[in-house]
Amino acid sequence: MCLKRIFLIFLCLLLIIFSWKQWNISIKNFNFKSVKVSHNLIESSLKNDSQINNVHVKTDVMNVIINLSNGNIKEIKLLQYQEHLNSFKKFILFNKQKTSIYKIQEGLLSNESLKFIDKNYAINFKHYKLANDQKILRVPVEFVSKNGVQYIKNFIFKRGSYDIQIEYYIHNLNIFSVNLNLFGKIQEKFLIQKKKNIFHISSNTNHLSNISYYSDNNKYNKFSFDDIYRGRNIKIFSHDGWIGSSQKYFIISWIMNPKNQNMMHAYYLHDNQVVIEYHTLDISIFSGQKKILRSILWAGPKIQHKMSLINSSLGLSIDYGFLWFLSRPCFLFLNILHNITGNWGISIIIITFIMRFLMYPLTKFQYLTIAKIKSLQPQINTLKEKFKNDTVRLNQFVLKLYKDENIHPLGGFLPVLIQMPIFLSLYSMLVNSIELRHSPFLFWIYDLSDRDPFYILPIIMGITTFYIQKTSPPDLVKNDSRTQNIMNLVPIFLSFIFLWFPSGLVLYYLVGNIVTIIQQIIIYKEFQNIKKNKKNNTILK
Structure with missing residues (x-):
């Protein structure tokens, strides 16, 4: 098997894996009684929003x-992230819009009437x-209900963190006990576009494109709004865990508090709205008792690293794919390099x-194996002519020839398979790290998470790919015109594909090509x- 064919197979496998993303994740539903939050709350909340009755809180990272x-x-509003590159507007994670619904709710439910406690x-x-x-x-913030229960809702913000802790201090001054449910809700309206009988769903607000959760039994799961729209509901009981709506970077x-018994629920509501919520099971507060939720x-x-401080499993929401166990240590190493260099682009070059x-020993073994096989091609052709009617003996002699030269038949391809998980x-x-978002490199590259604005890196990468093909010694490459024509199209096709790839990713492959050229030489x-030397020794003998 020649080097060019191995490269072509490897490239096709990479492109197939890059293009294919698995969105359908099986979800197990648990049959527990769910305390649904009344959806009239949303309508009443929208009406209440029209009143100018707001509190403004500013930390070092958010408004x-x-x-x-x-x-x-x-x-x-996230103060350390722009809405767009070179924009003066800060990134708004969610807010009230007239044309769409995207909001969160948190609070207490009175179990007796399933009514939201939403007093001023x-x-x-x-x-x-x-x-x-x-x-x-x-x-x-505080209020006292008509039945004599005092509620103090405390929002707790920490420096440099994006978690908001919400504490309810409840003092039951009534003569009767009170049953409550603590809940949190995310409600979003998404856009449906029908094309060729396939529904493509995208968020109408901030492109929060999927729902993910982590529970005691199901561990981490992710699915799209399209799954919910088509009737896949979630009803999971869990002590520890989380549930939320996410996009690529946010x-x-x-x-949830693991001390409580919690129910996670996600379902399609109506009018293209998805509801993601959790609530605790009944919490009883007796007369005169004080409780903190x-x-x-x-x-x-x-x-x-910040998410892991809040919940050890929340970092799983970063979509590193099925090779997350390799991607995570790679990112930790890249982060160490960034702390030294102060530039993500330079860090990418160093890690490459x-x-x-x-991986040089594997690369060397691969190239030398292919070169040895090519050098034996004349002898193999002679054996083919001699045993053209006896394939069994032909294979025996070819294997013996490989054994004498210390060559494994799959030695040229196995190193590629071993290296592939590292590349993927x-x-x-690189694609899913928010640290690269709006991070400049050098000269015209102002955002490593976005495409090269002048397409310089993809074009250079295509040139280096073409050069790698042409620098293979002619005596090691079989002159197959059809294979040669296909391989000549590979750099063009690869450059075209990489035109829209993030420049940080293209930089990684470009530097990899440069290293490959050096290693080939x-x-x-x-x-x-x-x-x-072998030829000289033969002559001397």
């Missing part, structure tokens, strides 16, 4: 607006700001050189020296 009419978070909250200040010397900011997720909302970027250096894991890591030069 938050809380609506006092129902005690819900109305808007979150009282507060001391309308503006809160995290001071420079302050690590934690608490925003308390996620909004409710993280807690939940956590993560609303921000998918930063692996390191990976190729570590690096691909997934060294390996084939060494092979020629081996052949020359």
Whole structure:
């Protein structure tokens, strides 16, 4: 099997894997009684939003607006992320829009009437700001119900973090006990476009494109809004876990308190709306008793080390694919390099050189094996002529020839299969890391997560690919015109595909090609020296 054919097979496998994404994940439903939150709450909340009754909270990483009419978070603006590259507008994770619904709710349900406790909250200040010397900011809102139960809802913000802890301090001053359910909800309206009898669904707000959750028994699962639209509902019981709506770089997720018994639920509502929610089972508060109920909302970027501090499984929402166990350590290593260099592009170049250096023995073994097989081609052709009617003896002599030369028949292809998971894991890591979003490299590359604006990197990568093909020594490559024509089209096709790939990913493959060229020169030069020495020894004998 020649080097060019191996390269062609390897390239086709890469393109197939890159293009194919598996979205249908089997989900097991549990039959538990669900306490659904009344959807009239959404309508009433929208009406209440029209009232100017907001609290503004500013930390070092986010601006938050809380609506006092129902005690819900109305808007979150991420201060360290722009909406678009070179934009002055900060990225708004969600807010009220007239043409769509995308909002979150959190609160308490009165179990007796299944009615949301949404009275007007009282507060001391309308503006809160995290001071420079302050690590934690608490925003308390309060009301007392008609039946004598005191509710204090405390929003807790931490410096440098995107989690919002929500604590309910409940004091039952009534003579009767109170049964409550703590709940969190995400409701989003999505857009459906029908084309060729296939429904393509995309978010109408901030492109939150899938639903993911983690539970005690089901562990991590992910599925699309399309799955929910087609009737795949989720009803999972779990103590620990989380459920949320996410896109490529950002996620909004409710993280449950493992001390409670929790129900996670996701389903299609109506009018292209998906509901993602969780609630606790009944929590009884007796007369005179005080109780604290807690939940956590993560609303921000998918930063692996920060999410792991809140919940060890929340980092699974970063879609590294089926090779996540390789992509994660690769990213940790890349992050270490970035801490040293201060530039993600330079870090990508360094990690590419390191990976190729570590895999050099495999690459060398692969190239030398192919070269040895090619050098034996005249002898193999002679055997084919001699045993053209006896394939059994032909195979025996060919295998003996390989054994005498210490060649394994699959030695040229097995190293490719071994290296492929490394390449794919690096691909997934570079494509899904928010750290590369709006990160500049050098000169015209201002965003490593976006395509090259002038297509320079993909074109150079195509040229280097073509050069790799042409630098193979002619005596090691069989002159097959059909194979040669196909291989000549590969660099063009590859450049065309990579035109729309993130420039950070193209940079990785371009540097990999440059390293391959250097390695080819060294390996084939060494092979020629081996052949020359072997020939000289034969003459002397």
